[in-house]
Amino acid sequence: MMTFDELQTHLPLSETTFFILLSLAPAPNHGYAIAKDVQVLSGGRVVLSVSTLYTTLKRLLEDGWIERSGTDPEPDETGRPRKTYALAELGRRILDAETARLQTLVAAARLRAVGGEA
Amino acid sequence: MSALRRLTNGYALLIRLYPADFRAEFGAEMAAVFAATLHKSHRAGLVPLAATCLRELIDFPANLLREHASSLRKEFFVETRQLLLDPRRASFFGGLGFGLGFALLILFRTLLNPTNATLLTDFGASLARETLLFVLVGVLGGALIGFSSGSAGLIRRLALAGGLGCGLAGGLGTISLYLLYASAAKNAPDQFLSPWLNSSAVGMMTIAIGGLTGTVMGSVLRRGKRTAYLALAGGLGFGAAHIASQLTSNILYNLWMRTPFYQLWMIPLGLAAAITGLVGGAALGWAMGQQKEYGMNAPEKSF
Numbered sequence: 001m002m003t004f005d006e007l008q009t010h011l012p013l014s015e016t017t018f019f020i021l022l023s024l025a026p027a028p029n030h031g032y033a034i035a036k037d038v039q040v041l042s043g044g045r046v047v048l049s050v051s052t053l054y055t056t057l058k059r060l061l062e063d064g065w066i067e068r069s070g071t072d073p074e075p076d077e078t079g080r081p082r083k084t085y086a087l088a089e090l091g092r093r094i095l096d097a098e099t100a101r102l103q104t105l106v107a108a109a110r111l112r113a114v115g116g117e118a
Numbered sequence: 119m120s121a122l123r124r125l126t127n128g129y130a131l132l133i134r135l136y137p138a139d140f141r142a143e144f145g146a147e148m149a150a151v152f153a154a155t156l157h158k159s160h161r162a163g164l165v166p167l168a169a170t171c172l173r174e175l176i177d178f179p180a181n182l183l184r185e186h187a188s189s190l191r192k193e194f195f196v197e198t199r200q201l202l203l204d205p206r207r208a209s210f211f212g213g214l215g216f217g218l219g220f221a222l223l224i225l226f227r228t229l230l231n232p233t234n235a236t237l238l239t240d241f242g243a244s245l246a247r248e249t250l251l252f253v254l255v256g257v258l259g260g261a262l263i264g265f266s267s268g269s270a271g272l273i274r275r276l277a278l279a280g281g282l283g284c285g286l287a288g289g290l291g292t293i294s295l296y297l298l299y300a301s302a303a304k305n306a307p308d309q310f311l312s313p314w315l316n317s318s319a320v321g322m323m324t325i326a327i328g329g330l331t332g333t334v335m336g337s338v339l340r341r342g343k344r345t346a347y348l349a350l351a352g353g354l355g356f357g358a359a360h361i362a363s364q365l366t367s368n369i370l371y372n373l374w375m376r377t378p379f380y381q382l383w384m385i386p387l388g389l390a391a392a393i394t395g396l397v398g399g400a401a402l403g404w405a406m407g408q409q410k411e412y413g414m415n416a417p418e419k420s421f
Contacts, residue, residue: 031148032150032151032154032155035151035155047173049173049177049178050148050155051148051177051178051181051182053151054148055181057144058144082150083147
């Protein structure tokens with residue numbers, strides 16, 4: 001089990017990694033759905049190319065942040081089953097740590113904005 | 119064939135440029151996702167379609183390079199638990215490889231420098247030639263140490279490590295010798311560098327060859343702290359080899375010059391150089407293969 005300090009060494013996450021992990025947080029998903037979800041989650045700002053999506057998925061699989069979770073019952077356009085990916089326990093902890101880090105940053109920014117110049 | 123089909127087929131060709139393991143795992147998925155993305159963009163209009171293609175083209179080279187780099191890293195940095203190097207075989211093949219390499223170095227050095235230009239008169243060409251020749255020595259020596267294991271992967275890794283270590287030491291050594299010769303020529307233009315000083319400088323370069331080759335081999339094989347042991351063994355082995363070579367080179371040269379083949383004066387020099395490679399390579403191979411406290415086949419300790 002990774003300690004808090006060890007988790008911190010992986011932060012901050014890149015936007016691509018953060019949004020992919022976030023996309024998988026509620027439920028496992030397949031590649032095409034992840035790409036669409038990332039676009040929606042980022043308000044259209046992050047549009048993943050297929051090569052970026054899969055090289056990132058590969059790295060996350062190797063690092064144990066995500067795992068394969070079988071196939072989607074709905075096949076792709078060619079009729080092939082679509083492999084799905086799920087957030088692993090480590091990935092969930094890293095996502096939580098990154099979210100907490102971002103919340104701290106936002107809280108600090110809000111504090112300064114509310115308090116005026118300190 | 120429709121334009122979309124052509125683009126999909128073109129992308130399938132691009133996927134073939136990825137490393138085989140990546141392609142096998144993700145190639146079909148990537149092609150399917152690209153086709154789906156393309157169809158969706160096409161329905162949205164020409165501009166989104168062009169944007170999709172452009173995005174792929176822009177991202178593709180960097181991702182391709184990243185995957186090949188990752189594949190190479192996996193190829194060269196292996197778990198040492200998997201290695202099976204017998205010390206005697208590794209020592210024999212190390213001696214053979216480096217011995218042959220050093221002998222060929224003398225031969226090629228003569229062939230590549232027919233005008234006998236010196237380091238001082240033609241530094242650039244000398245540096246390039248020496249670096250290349252030492253890379254070849256290291257590749258041959260490393261490959262043969264790897265060959266002793268019977269593993270094709272280890273042959274490639276040790277050939278690369280040997281080439282890198284020897285090439286680096288050869289290049290740096292040539293620069294050092296140039297600085298030494300230039301300094302000596304400036305201080306005493308009419309005098310030759312003393313043979314003792316010259317031999318010491320070449321000896322230091324030889325020690326560096328062993329030390330750096332051991333270091334790079336240890337790093338490539340993830341030997342951790344034991345890399346220092348390999349560097350030490352390489353340095354000491356090649357240092358001792360240089361002394362042995364110096365002791366025999368004059369004898370061999372003088373004997374050869376009395377034969378009818380005296381015009382082939384590079385042969386005794388090659389033989390003397392081969393002694394350097396033989397002793398140094400054997401020491402390096404032995405250090406890589408010995409199985410006791412520092413051996414590769416010993417149970418891994420935490421370090």
